[in-house]
Amino acid sequence: VPKVKANISMSLDGYVAGPNQSDENPLGEGGEALHEWGVKLKSFKEGHGHDASDGETGVNDDIMREMFEGSGACIMGRKMFGPARAGGDWGDGSWRGWWGDDPPFHAPVHVLTHHERDPLEMEGGTTFHFETEGIEPALERAKASVGDRDVLICGGASAIQQYLKAGLVDQLELHVVPLALGGGERLLDDIGTARFEPMRAIETPDVTHLRYGVAA
């Protein structure tokens, strides 16, 4: 049975995006700093089809690579695919995601949305599927395609919150970046009470990786 893993970078004060998110600044003020540790990694650059010869290797790279290689599909919220200006109902359909022609997923990506749209096949094995029937059908479709790999819920906050509250997450991995953003979109808000099982804590100068099992 595939495992469902939520995986996201978070500030020490609990934010996954900074204040004042906008179309022009989708990560909010200061939010890019949450991803500095990741974007310089060899595995990240390879995944994005960039020149990876100067990519950083080591513990963080191993963890990023493990996540990519273990995942057979990704689920994301609408805002991770496109901004409001892409058209709530997809407008003329010209918006093809934040992720370029060859997105880093190389796998099916299920986008949670209220608006139907035909699947969008990109280069490199990524196909965006637009899921309008709710989080459970989206998860079932993702699971159906992954074989013995994992389904990754890769954000944003709202998507992860919904899956956590529905009891559909097996594992939560927080990449805790050692800074305070002072505001923005908080990950573990409005999730009610829950118990977690500590599985792994790995500290590096850039980021601390905390892995938890989620009690059913």
Next chain:
Amino acid sequence: VPKVKANISMSLDGYVAGPNQSDENPLGEGGEALHEWGVKLKSFKEGHGHDASDGETGVNDDIMREMFEGSGACIMGRKMFGPARAGGDWGDGSWRGWWGDDPPFHAPVHVLTHHERDPLEMEGGTTFHFETEGIEPALERAKASVGDRDVLICGGASAIQQYLKAGLVDQLELHVVPLALGGGERLLDDIGTARFEPMRAIETPDVTHLRYGVAA
């Protein structure tokens, strides 16, 4: 120069007390669970003068003992000393703290308050000093008494927030308990933007200890 260390147990969703705190339930709903890992430790029981023969030893106990032994004074917010019913102006002065006749601090404890009160000498070396002139004079007095030991800011959220925002904390240690309280008093709220330096991450089944240096 003594170091200033803030040290507190926090839920994974960032709370140091649960919702609906009251005189009868000062830790809020579910808040006691934040301290389950600590109260069973040998060092904790010894510090409280309890029978420690069944106290838990191991990594968590070592960390608790290191904290106790390294600290020469403690600073706490008013609510950690007494409830509202103790009298905002200390009423008849009969309230002598939540901590019993022989409090676990065995050192000077500086209580931040707006209301003057004479020092209160307890058994076992603990004396409560009531600090009405603000957080900086309170810290100066605490530092003056500790020699080469640390000053511990042991809570609650508001006291730690004030010292963090004033740039007066050298080290922040979070004992992250693997549960979500879903509401309550958040530690890292309203602290603005800040950078931390990861120093240590130690995971146990009960709690994950994250130690950070605080950038000046």
